[in-house]
Amino acid sequence: MIARRSLAVAGVVLALGAALAIGPARAERLIVSVSNHRVTVTPNYSGEELVLFGSVEKDASTAARRGNYDLVVTVSGPRADMVTRRKERKFGIWVNTDYREFLKVPTYLALFSNRPFDAIASPDVERRQQLGLNNVLLTQRVGSDYADVVPNDAFRSAFVRLRSERGLYREATSAVTFLTPTLFRTDIPLPAEVPIGTYDVEIKLFADGALVTHADTTFEIVKVGFEQFVATSARQNGFLYGLVTALMALMTGWMASIVFRKD
């Protein structure tokens, strides 16, 4: 632990020294791209996998690093308010009793890195940079206050566990692979029931336990054609949608009575 911290300090000193020595020294730059910026949900959609490519750009003035680069990729889907409820036994049956509200939390959240988070940075940096599901900020309403709680809080861990079971929250510390020392890639698996909306991808580059630079990109998941049409009309023209569905039911019933008429 102490060794790692001194390493981090050394890295900072080294970077500072380099900056002072060469004047406006350029740090590394990240160039990234996802394989598909627009995922369309069609009738036969059953999940998809995107690929994120990127490279670490350096030039002659970039300070040399002692260690290798580390990468943490955070993919967060559209945010929503959610309620986690806990069942308790009351009068012999299991009833929802206690609950917690999670405010504006990502509906999809994936954290990928090339090695375990605690090997990349110190616990302090892990917390500040929100590395890992245990460190991501999940705001809860606690009474009249808004705050995140400790990672082992019963509601928080149940929330993360349930989302993970559905493949909507995930953490993989060996998902990012370096093809060359500066070229990297990672897969972004999207389960079938992935929420529709805009997804933010944040890529953080670490070296010697400190954040060097970061880059952002986005992709969106959209319903197109018929799915889009049905979903928006259900939401925006509830009356008309209900009327059409009811008429459809009557038509189907009427058709059946003609097709199967017994005379």
Next chain:
Amino acid sequence: MQLYLPIADIPVNVFLILAMGAAVGFVSGMFGIGGGFLMTPLLIFIGIAPAVAVASVASHIAASSFSGAISYWRRRAIDPALAMVLLSGGSIGTALGVWTFTLLRSLGQLDLMIALSYVVLLTAVGSLMFWEGLRAILRARRGMSVPMRRSGSHGWIHGLPLKMRFKRSKIYLSVIPIIVVGLVIGFIGAVMGIGGGFILIPIMIYLLRVPTATVIGTSMVLTLVTMVFATMLHAITNHLVDAVLALILMIGGVTGAQFGARAGQKIRGEHLRLLLGLLILAVGIRFAVELVIRPDDLFTIRETGGAG
């Protein structure tokens, strides 16, 4: 073949849904009921959100009861006056039911209420029907004639005011109990996602003393109208009706119902009641067990909005 459902937001196997529709349709055609009490739990079981299941099954029942109602109408087995009076209560009950549904959903107790009402209603109706069917069979075995149920015994219901003559059914009855029955069925249907035929038919036969000739057809009209109404209200207030899911269910359902109806004509009445009683009881007990044993997971998550 996988198909993505636009409102339920999950991909499902079309053939599985078609088969479920056909199986439930077979049962509903055989017993002359809507089959919602079987369909809703099945949909929940394959992973569709309970609220979406309840809302979508409403339109499925509308389809199957409409095809049933048409054939009963051709046979003049529907009492229009009786249906109208039932409906006046039924529409109020449905509106109250959808309102309660929305309220319970916001309180987070919808799933519990659906499960509890299933347990109470299904075990009660199921055991009564089973017992009644069993007694009828035993009586027939001993060679005794089945006693006439409508032997002029007038209960308190027949002493109520505001009497009206229902020509097709040949009964003279107060409108008050009929409206109340319609209201209760409409309410239960909207909250639980069932047509309520399996409760309505016994009530009409044993309580209101409506002759069996017009019971099923007339109850189908009530089911049809309350379910169309429920589809509309669920679509307007909760935006949860999945038309694609409903269409697949309907196609399976109406087809299965035709074969079920033919099979039902080959079975004797009391055996039919015994079977239906057992089926209803089994579904009720399944729900009861689920409530009593410790769930696999004590926690549940639900989105409350604010997406984007």
